[in-house]
Amino acid sequence: MALRLVTRRILCVGGDTSIASRSKSYWEKVKNSKAVTWSRSLLSDYKEACREMVVGIWERPIKASLYMTILGGALTCFSSKPDYSSFEAALLERANQLGLLSSWIRNATSDSHVQSLLKLRNEGRLLHVNLGLISLIYFTDHSPDTALYEAQCSSVAKLWREFPRCVMDVGFVGRWWILDSKMKNYDINEDEFLHLPVHMKVSSPPTVQVVESNEQLHKESWLPLKLDAEEK
Template identity: 30%
Template sequence: MVQYNQSLSLISRTLVNIKSTNLKFNEKIKGTIVEKWVAYWKLVAKDYKDVGRSLKQDIKTKPLRSGLYFTGASLLGLCASLNPDMQSFRAKYIQSANDLGLVPTTLANPQALNHLKYIERSFNHNLIRYINLGVLSIIWVDKFSEDCNLYENTCSYLQVPFWEIRKRMLDIGFLNVWWITSRKMLDYDINY
């Protein structure tokens, strides 16, 4: 019991010290820009606390809608974390070329062979471009290399418009899979 009373008195003394320190700090910063800054962040913290309370209340009143929102946000987060990059496209191309290289050209699927040759030519001419859309990635072929300094390449009015990227699209990456290359390499060892 004596130890309990000592710890209570220690806690009360600590609280008194914190309050007095807080009062001294408030008096020091009164009328300065720091006071406005502290007030701003207190309001931001209060706003977030209110949002948290209202979110908790919404979850209790509408659990199905909250579950759907949470599931959708989780799926978007998963898609964003599994979004492939240019390095994985290059690795997929090399793996596909190695797989196709083990098959005689008379037995290789011409569609897979032509697709990989087109990717190789585009890489060699530095025409491959990568667009990251957050949850998926697009690999497309540009008209000119980045090193090319022709007027047609530098003029913004003559660039490839976004609606034409669909025609120049080489692959779509989603959930760590490059879908077009994977589809074309599905039966790479069957010539039909």
């Protein structure tokens, strides 16, 4: 019985030793593999690059601040550039603003620009392109779904040098700049003032004396009337 126990212990110790040696050799192979070696060298390169970046920032803070400002501005522009859905929402909002005004008050420039955009949108000819920092809205001669020969043949397609003429709006930092500029003074019909004399077309801000006189007249208008004896 005792001999059997001793033999079993010897075999168990030998088995544990063989398992430990096999696991050790396996981990040695993993450590010396190409993937682990490549990962170790990559981490070393990143570590060295980060160290050089910190040293460069410490030695040239003004240059580093300039680069960080440019990078931060580029990231801000990239994250805040509008998309086509925002252009549609802005266009419909401007159309509603113009629709609430009478044709006698509506600005002709604003109205014609918005109506042309709505016409192109309804025809499916307004397209959007993302250029990273900015977005462009442009029109084409045909809708992308059109099956005409002129719309599908690349030989008769519009040249790229004519593309700037087709740009309708530029989206940058969350705004559509051309649409906003066209909607400036959208509730002022400038055609009403075409037949006025020259001196009436130009208006200057009132002086301080005129403002004070108008305020005094406004205050006096609220005072009770004083009647003379004859008037009574």
